[in-house]
Amino acid sequence: MSGMSRRRCSGRTHVLILTLLFGMPCAFGARYAHAGLFDDEEARRQIKDISIKTNERLDTFAKGQIELANQIQALREENSRLRGQVETLTYELDSARKRQQDFYVDLDGRLRKLEPQVAQSAEARSADDGKPPVDPPRKAVSDPAAETREYEAALNLFRANKLKEAAAAFESFTKAHPDSTLTPSAQYWLGNAHYSLRDCKKAIDAHRLVASKWPAHPKAPDALLNVATCQQELADAKSAKMTLDTLLAKYPDSTAATTARQRLKK
Template sequence: MIKFAKTAFVLAAFAALPLTASAGLFDDDEARRAILDMRTRVTKMEGDLKNLIDTKTDKSATLDLIAQQQNLMEEINRLRGQVELLAHSIDTAAKREKDFYSDLDARLRKLEPREVTIDGKTASVDLAEQKAYDTGMQQFKDGDYKGAASLLSDFVKRYPASSYAANAQYWLGNAYYAQRDCKTAIVAQQAVVKNYADSPRAPEAMLNIASCQTELKAVNNAKKTLQELIKSYPDSQAAATARDRLKGK
């Protein structure tokens, strides 16, 4: 009787054994139902074994009881293997699902706008916008002024409302000036003054316009531009430079 009581205890412990993965986390309803059915069967087997222990106490029934006990234990072991296999499958599926969503989240974060500081102001810039601007500026820094002009021109067309637009337009003018194309440089810098008058680049653009006009021998136009610069942006560093230039004219 003690041996059978111990067996019943083993059955009870197995029936109460928690699965390694929570079924509620997954969509595999069939697997959950199979596991719950197995646990129900194990619980029933536990009851059947207890009933055998309670009812077959005479010695003549001992062999029959042992045989039934062995059959029950074999069935329990088989079910335990199936439960462990299903639990492992659920764990694997859960890991794949977690990895998938982690990767998806990482990809989405890369596409989200990022906060940057431009001319002392915080702005939101998306990844494609940032990459396009940085590529154009890198071309300029590398001395490829023609390539920079092409990329920066494309940038201001694609992102006219970008927080980088004023800078891109300003450096576009500089890229033309670096190629000794003063007429196109003036047009580009005039766009800075017209479209981005509040940008710190606007007074610098006017100073560059005056420089180009001087090189084109349009001295009166250069003088007029410097005077407008001082009037429009009196406290800027560009205005201070404009005053010094006017003194020499």
């Protein structure tokens, strides 16, 4: 090979080497530039996804807060409504109790007009027939007007729903005036006062005394009916039935007997 040919080959080789030396950095730079561009786009995409998810979570949280606030408001309104119903029912119950007490007092006044002024049973009169008169034992002089005032005072306490005071007043009356014509009624109202105080045992004792000691008194049938009511509330159904049967046997034509028949049918 001539010298000219070797110089040409050498020149081409130098050109190739230079091309490789200067071309490779450009190629690598282009690749790195493309990779950097790709990384930026991926980062922006991820940021966008995170932003979307965050906004969705915030929206869900906000909706939950609104729903919770609505539920709290609804509960407040329901509580207010129920409170109003309770207050209304309490007022109606108090009014009904007051009307019932007024009814009892009015009934008591009517029955007192029918009661005899002299408490003497038919059995006692028949036992005295044919015997020589015997001087009755002397008793303390009573004051009917004072007894009536004392009885009315106790009854007014019951009417005013002062039940403890009424019970004490009626009990005091029965002890102070055991022979008064008003004593059976006072004993009856003593039982009602105990019943209103939710003391059924004392109410039963008081009403039983009315029925046993004053069987001919107009309040005796109602006293037996009240005994049965208390026995039912004490879950003593057997005793209640026996009391109602006794009521029907002794006072079949009384108003209390009508109520007793209805209860026995249930």
